Amino acid sequence: MKNIGHAAAICLATALGAHAYASATPMPHIEHKNGRHALIVDGAPFTMLGVQAHNSSNYPDALQQVWPAVEDVHANTLEIPVAWEQIEPVEGTFDFSYVDTLVEQARTHGVRLVLLWFGTWKNTHAQYTPEWVKFDNRRFPRMLDRNGKTIYCLSPFGEETLKADKKAFVALMTHLKTIDADRHTVIMVQVENEVGTYGQARDYGPKAQALFAQKVPQAVLAHKKSPVPGAATGTWAQVYGPYADEYFHAWALASYIEEIAKAGRAVYDLPMYVNNALRDPIEPMAPWHGNFNSGGPTYDVIDIYRTVAPHLDLAAPDIYMTESDKVTANLDMFHRPDNPLLVPEMANSAPTARYLYQMLGHGALGVAPFGVDYADYTNFPLGSPLTDKRMSEPFAKVFAAFRPMERLWASWAFDGRTHGVAEGDDRKPQTIALKNWKATVSYRLWQLGDEQWLATVKEKPPGTETPSGGVAIAQIGDNEFIVVGQHARVKFDGAGTNADKPSMYGRVEEGHFDAAGRWVMERNWNGDQVDSGLNLTGRPVVLKVRMGTY
Ligand code: DGJ
Numbered sequence: 001m002k003n004i005g006h007a008a009a010i011c012l013a014t015a016l017g018a019h020a021y022a023s024a025t026p027m028p029h030i031e032h033k034n035g036r037h038a039l040i041v042d043g044a045p046f047t048m049l050g051v052q053a054h055n056s057s058n059y060p061d062a063l064q065q066v067w068p069a070v071e072d073v074h075a076n077t078l079e080i081p082v083a084w085e086q087i088e089p090v091e092g093t094f095d096f097s098y099v100d101t102l103v104e105q106a107r108t109h110g111v112r113l114v115l116l117w118f119g120t121w122k123n124t125h126a127q128y129t130p131e132w133v134k135f136d137n138r139r140f141p142r143m144l145d146r147n148g149k150t151i152y153c154l155s156p157f158g159e160e161t162l163k164a165d166k167k168a169f170v171a172l173m174t175h176l177k178t179i180d181a182d183r184h185t186v187i188m189v190q191v192e193n194e195v196g197t198y199g200q201a202r203d204y205g206p207k208a209q210a211l212f213a214q215k216v217p218q219a220v221l222a223h224k225k226s227p228v229p230g231a232a233t234g235t236w237a238q239v240y241g242p243y244a245d246e247y248f249h250a251w252a253l254a255s256y257i258e259e260i261a262k263a264g265r266a267v268y269d270l271p272m273y274v275n276n277a278l279r280d281p282i283e284p285m286a287p288w289h290g291n292f293n294s295g296g297p298t299y300d301v302i303d304i305y306r307t308v309a310p311h312l313d314l315a316a317p318d319i320y321m322t323e324s325d326k327v328t329a330n331l332d333m334f335h336r337p338d339n340p341l342l343v344p345e346m347a348n349s350a351p352t353a354r355y356l357y358q359m360l361g362h363g364a365l366g367v368a369p370f371g372v373d374y375a376d377y378t379n380f381p382l383g384s385p386l387t388d389k390r391m392s393e394p395f396a397k398v399f400a401a402f403r404p405m406e407r408l409w410a411s412w413a414f415d416g417r418t419h420g421v422a423e424g425d426d427r428k429p430q431t432i433a434l435k436n437w438k439a440t441v442s443y444r445l446w447q448l449g450d451e452q453w454l455a456t457v458k459e460k461p462p463g464t465e466t467p468s469g470g471v472a473i474a475q476i477g478d479n480e481f482i483v484v485g486q487h488a489r490v491k492f493d494g495a496g497t498n499a500d501k502p503s504m505y506g507r508v509e510e511g512h513f514d515a516a517g518r519w520v521m522e523r524n525w526n527g528d529q530v531d532s533g534l535n536l537t538g539r540p541v542v543l544k545v546r547m548g549t550y
Helices: 005-018 063-074 097-108 157-181 206-212 216-225 236-266 298-309 324-334 352-362 389-415 451-455
Strands: 029-033 036-041 047-054 077-083 112-122 142-144 151-154 186-192 272-277 314-319 343-346 368-369 419-422 430-434 435-443 470-475 479-488 488-494 504-511 519-524 534-536 541-549
Touching: 029 314, 036 186, 036 272, 036 389, 047 112, 047 236, 063 077, 063 097, 063 157, 063 389, 077 097, 077 186, 077 368, 097 112, 097 157, 097 298, 097 470, 112 151, 112 157, 142 314, 157 186, 186 236, 216 236, 236 272, 236 298, 236 430, 272 479, 298 343, 298 451, 314 324, 314 352, 324 352, 343 352, 343 488, 352 368, 352 389, 352 419, 352 470, 352 479, 352 504, 389 419, 389 470, 389 479, 389 504, 389 541, 435 479, 470 488, 479 534, 488 504, 534 541
Parallel strands: 047 077, 047 368, 077 112, 112 186, 186 272, 272 314, 314 343, 343 368
Antiparallel strands: 029 036, 142 151, 419 470, 430 435, 435 488, 470 479, 479 541, 488 534, 504 519, 504 541
């Protein structure tokens, strides 16, 4: 539609029917290239610098505590729930007044939205379903345990539950299309929240038992190998042995969510995803033994979700683990050629802010610390004990550095040019392999002095008492780099064709990108500012570095 006028485009869109929109820009969507991914918003790659509101902030009054935090942190996206109980308190009667207020206020604040559909399951519970669902166990059955006892979690085999959830979700997506198809304020939808079941591997109700005794569907067999030797085909137990219960439950949940996502996308085709309460990524793989919520999209069943639920773009890790080795393992496990990396939740505690560099360097479509919202609530010890600016500030500094690059960074990541590290709990230096260059990132060093000399100095730089460093690098040319970071020393050395060649900085410009994506230099670092490497303090900076050999 490039060469036709806007009005003509609208007419054409209308004539095209259900899959065309009265919008000049394409629908938000995810693109893939060479095993990498980009979230496309308004026709161009977009880095989601997001925050997630608290669970009960999904009401117009509560939004008043949300927007100041969104502003303070320089987020470009707010993730916030839309609860089934609030849009359909009476069966068949829908109320979208909150959604309307939310979308309107997001536009006023210049912020995009990711809506979290709290439907059948919220952290595995039925608590966000309307009361007419919650207490009608006959029509909306809960799962049964091995002894036939009803447990808390709604069954994924409840046909009426699926029908009712789907109907409400479709109503929501239809409404979004009506109010937002021309603006794309809402860029993504999460379907359900942290699904799975605690305390029990799967449903043991009659329907579940009958299906469990049937053969594993061919598509699942083709994509999910058993971690232990088992039959090539056959029942779940025959093929997957001790993993059968968990895998069967993952299949059941993914199939249910697929139905909802598919129906929603048929009316309004936004990207959709599921989020995951993580299992330990480091402990040796073992069958479920009560150690995580069974059936959720944990790293070991991503294959099942990707196979069974093609209308979900990805399974996303909610990273509340704070140990650096676990964060790294999770990023590696969820970032796959068939599964774009998105971190829709992470702890909002100050030490985790450093992981933003690692995540964004890793090519995440987006990040969102949870509970960046000034409601009178903290999810400490999971997140920060603070509920004011002191909580948002560590994230604000990082977002402020990236925000002017929200488009550029996403393009570089899509091209495979970005890298990122966060200071490890061992506080040791790390290296980043670049094309014909290598960056070494060290921590707890003053801005002047070599490593050996500084090792003899007792005092350490302020703000480095606990791990707090992070660096993200985009290689934007053969010898040119954008470096963003805090509390770290970065040094470049030749590698590959530059190995063993002496090198030096050509330029080390501190600056920022303007709205048109042009670099604006503020000053050039030289002398003391580069003699001991590029030393980044607690004030994140953006550097444009040119290296050369001689
Ligand atoms: C993860 C969930 O997805 C969130 O909704 C929230 O409950 C946090 N855990 C805990 O604050």
